[in-house]
Amino acid sequence: MLSACILFSCTKDEPTLDVTKNGQLKIKFDQIVGGKKLILNETTYTNNSEEQFIVSTAKYYVSNIVLTNNNGQSYTVPKSESFFLINAANSESLTPSVLVPEGQYTTLQFNLGIDSITNTLPVSERTGVLDVAGNDMYWSWNSGYIFFKLEGSSTSSTTADQKFRYHIGLFGGYDTKTVNNNKTVVLDLSKAGTAIVQENLSSDIHLMVDLGKVFDGKNKISIATNSTVMTSGPHQLIAENYAQMFTHDHTHNYQKISNE
Amino acid sequence: MNKRQILFFIGIIGLVIACQKTDDKLDTSLFEFVQPEHFPAPVYNLASNPISKEGFELGRKLFYDPILSRNNTISCGSCHISQHAFTHHGHDVSHGIDDRLGVRNSMPLMNLAWSKGFFWDGGVFHLDLAPIAPIENEVEMDEQFVTVLEKLRNSKDYPTLFQKAFGSSEINSVNTLQALSQFMLLLISDNSKYDKVIRKETNFSAAEQRGYTLYQQKCSTCHQEPLFTDYSYRDNGLGINPSQDQGRYEITGLESDKLKFKVPSLRNLAYTSPYMHDGSFITLEAVINHYRREIKQTDNLDPLLRNGIALSNMEVSDLTAFLNTLNDEKFIRNTLFSEQP
Numbered sequence: 055m056l057s058a059c060i061l062f063s064c065t066k067d068e069p070t071l072d073v074t075k076n077g078q079l080k081i082k083f084d085q086i087v088g089g090k091k092l093i094l095n096e097t098t099y100t101n102n103s104e105e106q107f108i109v110s111t112a113k114y115y116v117s118n119i120v121l122t123n124n125n126g127q128s129y130t131v132p133k134s135e136s137f138f139l140i141n142a143a144n145s146e147s148l149t150p151s152v153l154v155p156e157g158q159y160t161t162l163q164f165n166l167g168i169d170s171i172t173n174t175l176p177v178s179e180r181t182g183v184l185d186v187a188g189n190d191m192y193w194s195w196n197s198g199y200i201f202f203k204l205e206g207s208s209t210s211s212t213t214a215d216q217k218f219r220y221h222i223g224l225f226g227g228y229d230t231k232t233v234n235n236n237k238t239v240v241l242d243l244s245k246a247g248t249a250i251v252q253e254n255l256s257s258d259i260h261l262m263v264d265l266g267k268v269f270d271g272k273n274k275i276s277i278a279t280n281s282t283v284m285t286s287g288p289h290q291l292i293a294e295n296y297a298q299m300f301t302h303d304h305t306h307n308y309q310k311i312s313n314e
Numbered sequence: 315m316n317k318r319q320i321l322f323f324i325g326i327i328g329l330v331i332a333c334q335k336t337d338d339k340l341d342t343s344l345f346e347f348v349q350p351e352h353f354p355a356p357v358y359n360l361a362s363n364p365i366s367k368e369g370f371e372l373g374r375k376l377f378y379d380p381i382l383s384r385n386n387t388i389s390c391g392s393c394h395i396s397q398h399a400f401t402h403h404g405h406d407v408s409h410g411i412d413d414r415l416g417v418r419n420s421m422p423l424m425n426l427a428w429s430k431g432f433f434w435d436g437g438v439f440h441l442d443l444a445p446i447a448p449i450e451n452e453v454e455m456d457e458q459f460v461t462v463l464e465k466l467r468n469s470k471d472y473p474t475l476f477q478k479a480f481g482s483s484e485i486n487s488v489n490t491l492q493a494l495s496q497f498m499l500l501l502i503s504d505n506s507k508y509d510k511v512i513r514k515e516t517n518f519s520a521a522e523q524r525g526y527t528l529y530q531q532k533c534s535t536c537h538q539e540p541l542f543t544d545y546s547y548r549d550n551g552l553g554i555n556p557s558q559d560q561g562r563y564e565i566t567g568l569e570s571d572k573l574k575f576k577v578p579s580l581r582n583l584a585y586t587s588p589y590m591h592d593g594s595f596i597t598l599e600a601v602i603n604h605y606r607r608e609i610k611q612t613d614n615l616d617p618l619l620r621n622g623i624a625l626s627n628m629e630v631s632d633l634t635a636f637l638n639t640l641n642d643e644k645f646i647r648n649t650l651f652s653e654q655p
Contacts, residue, residue: 186443
């Protein structure tokens with residue numbers, strides 16, 4: 055009993071993360087569709103509904119990053135530094151990096167979307183990737199960010215221009231409780247490579263992002279049945295699917311910090 | 315100079331200074347947000363966007379500038395005309411770029427500092443964010459907001475005007491939206507006969523007084539004093555229209571919000587015809603007859619209207635007399651609000 059107490063208090067008393075010694079953590083988002091690399095406007099892919107399609111736009115917000123180390127201690131990246139717009143058309147956006155205290159991190163958690171508080175910020179605080187102009191990820195008539203955008207063309211589409219368009223958002227409502235399509239993604243890093251963060255070095259976490267899961271995840275989505283999904287249609291099913299797109303592939307530790 | 319002359323001289327200087335003082339005061343007070351005594355505290359956080367003469371004037375210029383639309387033909391003022399309490403008089407649904415038609419009636423712009431939600435469905439919850447919706451709406455101005463910013467940056471006048479208003483010639487979404495808000499926030503209508511009666515500056519006529527009592531009994535739950543709306547979303551039994559507009563439901567996706575629309579103010583009705591979200595009512599008489607005998611028993615019909623609103627012909631005329639005391643001529647004639655030459 056006594057030793058249990060001591061043990062317990064030991065973990066309790068363990069110094070919190072040393073925030074004076076920070077290293078870089080880089081997250082690389084490698085976009086794929088099924089087993090194939092994503093090449094915008096070029097490669098043809100098929101889904102399990104046997105529909106052929108090409109992808110022209112793939113964009114989504116990653117925010118509120120939290121890391122947990124092998125001692126079970128969590129580090130939440132300061133909110134203001136924690137908003138990223140991953141855009142397949144912009145290679146710079148695919149490798150966001152953050153500064154985190156030294157440690158061996160076994161869990162990466164982030165939010166896919168933009169939380170409700172951020173959705174209701176005054177305009178003066180909406181800058182950078184949150185700017186309501188220029189990012190093409192904001193609904194002006196139903197005020198809120200679009201969390202996830204996947205567009206492309208397919209002969210299975212029922213729209214006149216043979217396109218499919220999935221724009222998924224909805225943050226839970228301002229004064230009336232509505233649908234919330236924010237999804238928390240939690241990835242265990244211990245199996246494919248714990249992220250070892252050290253001062254002046256970078257730990258690079260490689261994630262595979264399978265956009266094919268949008269059609270063939272937990273829920274089956276067909277382009278013929280749902281060529282356009284925005285605030286009506288199966289947006290919640292697509293959100294459940296995009297929550298499952300991410301897998302941790304491998305980690306490169308002790309990398310030099312470069313400005314690439 | 316003898317003593318008398320000196321005194322006289324000082325007197326003149328004093329007068330000149332005093333004159334200047336009042337002039338200055340008059341000038342800036344026009345651009346201040348003056349809280350009407352009988353209104354509640356504003357919802358808009360004025361400290362977040364302090365109103366200045368330069369900011370207001372910049373907002374007004376933007377409001378009347380068609381540069382905000384794709385082909386530079388439509389301004390905010392095209393659909394929000396000051397003499398009509400900023401509605402699009404004569405149009406049931408909005409008439410925008412390339413003569414495209416929308417599905418909703420343009421709304422009056424007044425007392426916006428007190429509003430909790432914008433548009434008929436409340437899809438936007440902050441005034442600063444409201445202008446992006448008409449700019450990007452393909453049947454209204456059909457322009458990308460980011461392109462508007464680009465056009466403003468490349469214009470001859472705007473960088474200087476932004477410099478004057480915000481201390482920096484940089485033009486971005488934040489200061490552009492804040493300038494538009496500064497203009498819209500000062501569109502305060504508080505000078506109708508009703509307001510004067512409340513301020514004890516005048517009295518209602520006997521008919522107006524009877525109409526006021528009727529209004530309080532039959533209309534005030536939804537069209538609440540002193541702004542004449544409670545800013546809620548309700549179904550007043552119009553039924554579904556041919557464009558299948560479901561109102562608040564389009565935003566929340568909740569069955570219980572089908573056919574609910576924002577309760578509009580009853581101020582300035584003399585200038586804002588046609589009425590309702592689709593502009594399907596041309597006269598006030600028709601509106602009152604709707605409440606008397608045309609209510610549709612829709613699923614979300616407001617319980618207050620289940621049995622319609624009983625009014626005798628005499629009562630209708632009294633009620634109308636009262637509604638006419640809500641017209642604010644000073645507001646619609648205020649040249650400060652109209653397009654500048």
